[in-house]
Amino acid sequence: MxxxxxxxxxxxxxxxxxxxxxxxxxxxxxxxxxxxxxxxxxxxxxxxxxxxxxxxxxxxxxxxxSWPLARKVTLCVLALVAYALLFEPLGFVLSTALVGFSLGLLFNGRPIPSLVSGVLMGVLLYGLFDYLLDVPLPLGVFGLLEN
Missing domain, CATH: 1.10.287 (Helix Hairpins)
Structure with a gap:
């Protein structure tokens, strides 16, 4: 193509x-x-x-x-579809951390830095949107900690 x-x-x-x-x-x-x-x-x-x-x-x-590029693009799209499907049940922080980690690995990142950046992205973006911009985001599994 x-x-x-x-x-x-x-x-x-x-x-x-x-x-x-x-x-x-x-x-x-x-x-x-x-x-x-x-x-x-x-x-x-x-x-x-x-x-x-x-x-x-x-x-x-x-x-x-190239086929490797097509494979990478397909995996990236599948990761983003999974992110959309898991956004509500898992919550913003966990689903963002998982997709950040997955995409980091997909683009040849090392596991530990990919994990750290995924977790930081989930937590910091949640803080930005929820506390600074007043955009409510789903907590998902962390909703149990709210009460």
């Missing part, structure tokens, strides 16, 4: 997901911009990158994507 074909397909996926995200509504207002701003911003950034690859793919434009 060539980079331009991948970019064109990804651009179509971004357009489809933008249509889906446009309909996001929250039953109560917890954020002044609403629930659709974050996914639409991410989709805009991904679509911009896909359009750039479609227009100017660089050196990789005429080469097929």
């Amino acid at each position: 060539h980079v331009r074909i991948f970019a064109a397909v990804w651009l179509l996926v971004c357009a489809f997901l933008a249509v889906v995200a446009w309909g996001f509504q929250a039953p109560f207002s917890y954020d002044p911009v609403g629930p659709r701003a974050y996914p639409l911003l991410l989709l805009f950034l991904m679509a911009t990158a896909a359009a750039w690859l479609l227009y100017k793919p660089g050196d990789a434009g005429n080469r097929p994507i």
